[in-house]
Amino acid sequence: MSVKHALLGILNEAPKHGYDLKRAFDDKLGDLWVLNVGQIYTTLERLHSEGLVEYDTIEQSDKPDKKVYRITPAGKDIFETWRISPLKVEPRSLRDELYVKIAFMDDTDAESILMLIQSQHSTYMAQMMALTNRKFHIEQESKIALSKANTSEAQHQIEREKVIKMALLDVAIFHAEADIRWLRQCEVRIKELFFRS
Amino acid sequence: MSVKHALLGILNEAPKHGYDLKRAFDDKLGDLWVLNVGQIYTTLERLHSEGLVEYDTIEQSDKPDKKVYRITPAGKDIFETWRISPLKVEPRSLRDELYVKIAFMDDTDAESILMLIQSQHSTYMAQMMALTNRKFHIEQESKIALSKANTSEAQHQIEREKVIKMALLDVAIFHAEADIRWLRQCEVRIKELFFRS
DNA sequence: ACTGTTTTATATACTAGTATATATTGGAGT
DNA sequence: ACTCCAATATATACTAGTATATAAAACAGT
Numbered sequence: 001m002s003v004k005h006a007l008l009g010i011l012n013e014a015p016k017h018g019y020d021l022k023r024a025f026d027d028k029l030g031d032l033w034v035l036n037v038g039q040i041y042t043t044l045e046r047l048h049s050e051g052l053v054e055y056d057t058i059e060q061s062d063k064p065d066k067k068v069y070r071i072t073p074a075g076k077d078i079f080e081t082w083r084i085s086p087l088k089v090e091p092r093s094l095r096d097e098l099y100v101k102i103a104f105m106d107d108t109d110a111e112s113i114l115m116l117i118q119s120q121h122s123t124y125m126a127q128m129m130a131l132t133n134r135k136f137h138i139e140q141e142s143k144i145a146l147s148k149a150n151t152s153e154a155q156h157q158i159e160r161e162k163v164i165k166m167a168l169l170d171v172a173i174f175h176a177e178a179d180i181r182w183l184r185q186c187e188v189r190i191k192e193l194f195f196r197s
Numbered sequence: 198m199s200v201k202h203a204l205l206g207i208l209n210e211a212p213k214h215g216y217d218l219k220r221a222f223d224d225k226l227g228d229l230w231v232l233n234v235g236q237i238y239t240t241l242e243r244l245h246s247e248g249l250v251e252y253d254t255i256e257q258s259d260k261p262d263k264k265v266y267r268i269t270p271a272g273k274d275i276f277e278t279w280r281i282s283p284l285k286v287e288p289r290s291l292r293d294e295l296y297v298k299i300a301f302m303d304d305t306d307a308e309s310i311l312m313l314i315q316s317q318h319s320t321y322m323a324q325m326m327a328l329t330n331r332k333f334h335i336e337q338e339s340k341i342a343l344s345k346a347n348t349s350e351a352q353h354q355i356e357r358e359k360v361i362k363m364a365l366l367d368v369a370i371f372h373a374e375a376d377i378r379w380l381r382q383c384e385v386r387i388k389e390l391f392f393r394s
Numbered sequence: 395a396c397t398g399t400t401t402t403a404t405a406t407a408c409t410a411g412t413a414t415a416t417a418t419t420g421g422a423g424t
Numbered sequence: 425a426c427t428c429c430a431a432t433a434t435a436t437a438c439t440a441g442t443a444t445a446t447a448a449a450a451c452a453g454t
Contacts, residue, residue, distance in 0.1 A: 001292065001294070002292075002294045002297040005297065006297050006301070009297075009300075028301075029296070029297065029300055032290065032292075032296055033291065033292055034287060082298075083298060083301065083303075083306055084306055084309040084313075086313070086316060087294055087295055087317055087320075088294075089320055090231060091324050092292070093229065093230045093231055094229045094230065094369060095198065095199075095229075095230055095289070096289055097198070097284055097285075098284055099229055099230075099368060100199040100202060100203050100206075100226065101279075101280060102364060102365065103203070103206075103225045103226055103365060104202075104203070104225075104280065105361060106280075107353075107357070109280055109281055112280070112281040116281075116283065116284055119283060119284065120284055123284075123286055123288055124288060127288050156304075160302070160304070160390060163390050164299060164302060166386075167299060167379075167382075167383050167386060167387075168296060168299065168300060170379060170382065171291065171296060171375075171376075171379045171383075172291060174375040174376070174378060174379045175291060175372060175376075176288070177375065178368075178371040178372050179371070179372075182364075182368045185364075185367065186364050189360050189363075189364060190360065190364075193356060193357060193360050
């Protein structure tokens with residue numbers, strides 16, 4: 001999917017090795033997308049075999065070798081094309097184990113479904129708090145960075161980065177909110193169905 | 198993930214062959230999860246090698262053979278355990294190409310990002326309408342089915358199926374709404390950033 | 395009668411993502 | 425000084441999911 005393009009995008013800014021790429025990815029998209037480290041390496045391999053990245057092996061006496069990857073002109077091309085290419089029309093699937101469990105809900109397990117709903121509710125509440133906290137910190141950091149910037153270009157860049165990070169945090173918050181509202185409604189409906197007086 | 202359990206759940210109700218399973222899956226979860234047909238067959242193969250399903254080959258003279266799958270006792274066990282097992286605590290990732298494109302947004306492509314946002318907005322508006330329509334039809338169908346049901350158990354089952362379908366449609370609607378609200382906010386913020394007077 | 399499209403039905407090569415193993419370095423605490 | 429844990433760094437076997445090929449039946453239109 002777009003891990004490929006995200007890695008190209010990161011390497012488009014500067015050469016990096018696997019672990020560094022993971023850190024850069026987390027910094028950009030970590031609030032939305034928990035990326036498995038392994039995928040960095042499998043994706044880099046594929047990118048390399050497609051000729052979109054190259055690497056220099058940095059030999060180290062005791063430790064295993066480090067590979068520093070950089071983007072190729074072909075890679076830059078693919079990335080720039082991807083940036084402005086249209087999105088697919090089918091909206092993304094909502095793949096959640098809870099939804100599947102609810103789909104197979106039965107008279108025998110109403111209680112356990114309600115418990116699952118409650119635990120999911122706590123999970124999303126906690127996530128909401130964490131995300132709101134992150135917004136606050138980014139606001140603070142951005143203010144400090146702005147006060148240190150001297151050119152208006154530097155200021156604009158800080159502003160842009162803030163807008164991007166805030167937007168990505170907001171989308172995570174909006175979806176968490178949607179789940180929370182839905183879970184509450186769901187709980188009421190299921191209780192009505194099974195424990196009607 | 199849970200395609201495996203969903204297929205077990207469907208076979209727990211009645212034996213079916215691949216294509217039938219796909220239809221049953223779509224009926225239960227199609228509004229949330231567009232399942233690739235191929236996955237049915239790869240998943241069935243894995244389930245078979247784990248001894249959770251068995252099949253009878255129905256030989257047909259001209260057409261290729263049909264395999265009718267049924268759940269084994271081991272499969273039933275796995276399914277029943279899964280139903281009530283706790284969910285993982287990490288909330289699901291929001292993997293959307295648009296979010297990644299925004300993460301790499303640059304002064305040079307503000308216009309194209311805005312276009313992508315607008316097209317995504319139309320996509321979600323259309324989906325909202327389709328989902329609302331589906332709710333209406335399910336309400337109608339349920340009323341007709343209820344009027345034909347004679348026992349109170351039959352009525353309860355119809356009620357339960359309606360509650361489940363409505364809940365799953367609602368979660369899709371809530372998330373589409375969240376995206377729509379976010380896209381509008383995002384558009385304003387990006388315009389502010391790039392085209393400030 | 396023929397032509398084309400949709401539905402039925404399965405298979406498979408491929409890409410994407412997860413889980414886990416491995417090994418070293420640098421601190422934090424005791 | 426020693427121990428333990430987090431961070432650094434990569435690799436790989438595995439599971440999940442996508443794209444696409446194949447082929448026949450059923451049905452609609454002309």
